[in-house]
Amino acid sequence: MTTHPPLLIQGADVAGGGAADVLVVDGTIRAVGPDAATDAPTGTQRLGADGLVLLPGLVDLHTHLREPGREDAETVETGSQAAALGGFTAVLAMANTTPVTDSAEVAETVHDLGRRAGYVDVHPVGAVSKGLAGQELAELGLMARSRARVRVFSDDGRCVHDARLMRRALEYVKAFDGVVSQHAQDPRLADGTACCHEGELSGRLGLPGWPAVAEETIVARDVMLARHTGSRVHVAHVSTAGSVEVIRWAKAQGIDVTAEVTPHHLMLTQDELVGYDPTYKVNPPLRPAEDTLVLRAALADGTIDAVATDHAPHVRQDKEHAFTDAAFGMLGLETALPVVSTVMVAEGAMGWADVARTMSTAPARIARLSDQGQGVVVGAPAHLTLVDPGRRTTVDAALSRSLSRNNPWHGRELTGAVHLTMLRGKVTAREGLVWGEDA
Numbered sequence: 275m276t277t278h279p280p281l282l283i284q285g286a287d288v289a290g291g292g293a294a295d296v297l298v299v300d301g302t303i304r305a306v307g308p309d310a311a312t313d314a315p316t317g318t319q320r321l322g323a324d325g326l327v328l329l330p331g332l333v334d335l336h337t338h339l340r341e342p343g344r345e346d347a348e349t350v351e352t353g354s355q356a357a358a359l360g361g362f363t364a365v366l367a368m369a370n371t372t373p374v375t376d377s378a379e380v381a382e383t384v385h386d387l388g389r390r391a392g393y394v395d396v397h398p399v400g401a402v403s404k405g406l407a408g409q410e411l412a413e414l415g416l417m418a419r420s421r422a423r424v425r426v427f428s429d430d431g432r433c434v435h436d437a438r439l440m441r442r443a444l445e446y447v448k449a450f451d452g453v454v455s456q457h458a459q460d461p462r463l464a465d466g467t468a469c470c471h472e473g474e475l476s477g478r479l480g481l482p483g484w485p486a487v488a489e490e491t492i493v494a495r496d497v498m499l500a501r502h503t504g505s506r507v508h509v510a511h512v513s514t515a516g517s518v519e520v521i522r523w524a525k526a527q528g529i530d531v532t533a534e535v536t537p538h539h540l541m542l543t544q545d546e547l548v549g550y551d552p553t554y555k556v557n558p559p560l561r562p563a564e565d566t567l568v569l570r571a572a573l574a575d576g577t578i579d580a581v582a583t584d585h586a587p588h589v590r591q592d593k594e595h596a597f598t599d600a601a602f603g604m605l606g607l608e609t610a611l612p613v614v615s616t617v618m619v620a621e622g623a624m625g626w627a628d629v630a631r632t633m634s635t636a637p638a639r640i641a642r643l644s645d646q647g648q649g650v651v652v653g654a655p656a657h658l659t660l661v662d663p664g665r666r667t668t669v670d671a672a673l674s675r676s677l678s679r680n681n682p683w684h685g686r687e688l689t690g691a692v693h694l695t696m697l698r699g700k701v702t703a704r705e706g707l708v709w710g711e712d713a
Contacts, residue, residue: 278699280304282314286323286660288650289330290626296328298656301699306652323660326693329630330649331363331657332611333637335455335534336430336510336582338603339365339396341387342380343372347678348587350387350396356585356607356675358393358703361659361692364638364646365394365607369401370431376401376412378420385422393702393709397641400424402434402443402454411442418450425642428455430510431557433492435461440496444505451642453506453532456496458517459558463488469598471544471559479547481597486565489558490516497524497531508640509533511584513558515568522577532640534582535569537606537613538682542566546682552593552600553682556586573632574623580637583610587678604682608674613683615663615690626663634659660694667691675708 283296288306295310296303297318305313334357340348350367357365367384369375375384381398388396400417404410406429417424427447434440434456443454464484470476472483493509497520500507509521512533524531538556543563546554554560572578586603593600614633618624624632630649638647648654666689671681695703702709 280315280318281699282311282318282320283323283328283660284311284320286326286328287626288328289630290327296650298696298699301656303650303652303654303656306650325664327626327661327663328650329361329626329659329661330634330647331659331695331697332361332633333641333643333646334362334365334583334585334607334610335426335580335637335641336584337365337367337607338370338586339367340587341371342383347589348676350384351391352675352677353585353607354388354391354393354396355708358695358708359675359692359706360608361611361661361695362394362607363657363659363695363697364397364643366397366399366426366641368430369399369428370406374401374405375399376404378413378416378422381417381422381424382420394697395646397643398422398424399455400427402427402429403439406432408432408434408436408439411439411446414443414446414452418452425450425452426455427452428457428510430455430457433457433459433461437495437499441499441503444499444503444507448503448505453508453640455508455510456492457510458489458492458496460488460492463491467598469555469559470547471561473562475544475547479550481547484559486514486516486561489514490520493517493520497521497529500531501527501529506530506532511536511539511558511582512569512578513539513561513565515565518568518572518577522572525577532579533577534580535573535578536582536584537610538604539569540566540573541613541617542682550597552595552597553604553680555597555600555602556604557602570618570623574618574628579632580640581610581614581633582637583607587676588680589678593680604680605674605676605678607676609669609683609688611661611692612667612688612690616688619663620689656696656699658696659692662691662693664689665691
């Protein structure tokens with residue numbers, strides 16, 4: 275087992291709770307507070323962190339790493355590097371790979387690729403249905419019992435639209451405390467030609483749209499199925515005010531539902547589509563500003579539990595088409611924390627303790643990652659993210675660590691930047707460089 279020298283982080287604001295020293299020894303947080311320096315063993319490295327914020331390592335519930343099958347768009351290694359640069363110490367890799375992650379064998383392949391890369395913990399998400407076809411359950415139990423220990427299942431990119439199949443999946447995963455993460459989109463209300471939010475703007479632009487109710491009806495159905503089965507359901511990339519209303523009601527009823535929102539749905543609106551730039555084609559679509567404001571409020575008050583990137587890399591030949599023909603998706607791993615910092619923290623809607631909750635603690639709990647999201651506390655694994663809260667950076671798509679360049683944040687100034695990321699005591703990223711690179 276590789277060991278890393280002890281590190282004393284001095285004077286960081288620990289998750290918004292005030293300045294303290296934090297000592298990391300043998301991959302574990304040994305001490306927090308005034309005694310940390312006293313307890314530091316000989317040879318301890320020191321890192322001055324005055325003015326910086328120390329968070330538990332970020333956890334992304336929703337990442338597309340494309341490998342196996344589309345290594346031209348992303349690999350587990352390049353996506354893991356992007357994640358480390360974004361402050362993440364764990365990511366959940368979605369199942370829409372080639373072949374689909376619908377078996378224990380493929381799940382273990384993704385898991386092993388992540389371990390070899392070593393920048394973040396990569397946890398495969400298992401498909402709900404074989405081949406994402408929505409017809410027959412995938413090998414849920416075998417994936418759960420594999421060394422990948424899959425606990426999150428999703429046909430993301432496609433909705434589990436058959437209510438009977440969704441019920442069976444919820445009943446099945448309950449046996450091992452799993453969760454179904456639903457891409458809520460009724461295919462009969464949002465057909466294959468739809469490419470943006472249905473409304474006045476889609477009509478003016480001449481783009482086929484899908485209505486908000488296509489998402490909201492599936493969310494409503496699934497929370498009722500969760501209540502009926504006593505199982506857990508997670509709503510992926512919530513995008514409408516109506517969905518928030520349903521989730522808030524379901525939680526008030528005691529239904530075991532959780533939800534995530536993407537950074538792009540917190541900041542960007544459908545107005546980006548005026549120029550027909552396919553970079554902004556995403557599923558679910560960018561919504562009107564009034565939905566964006568509701569999403570921000572729901573994240574701040576806890577109705578929405580987590581921020582998840584839906585990092586979706588694409589090669590140029592899949593994205594650079596007429597808007598209606600371009601692939602859905604945009605990058606998000608390297609910019610998620612700065613976007614949340616800009617739109618939520620800098621605007622006073624959330625503090626850094628809330629960022630720790632929504633980007634580390636809650637996603638780790640939802641995914642049942644016992645060694646992630648424990649906080650900056652004595653005895654916890656040293657998964658840490660050090661943030662410069664006041665640093666302003668202008669995003670340059672050419673500098674992205676991802677293999678793809680479908681970056682909606684290019685040219686935007688964001689406030690808050692990741693200074694350092696640590697996984698089990700190993701510095702995986704620092705000041706724009708990943709582990710193994712020279713400054």
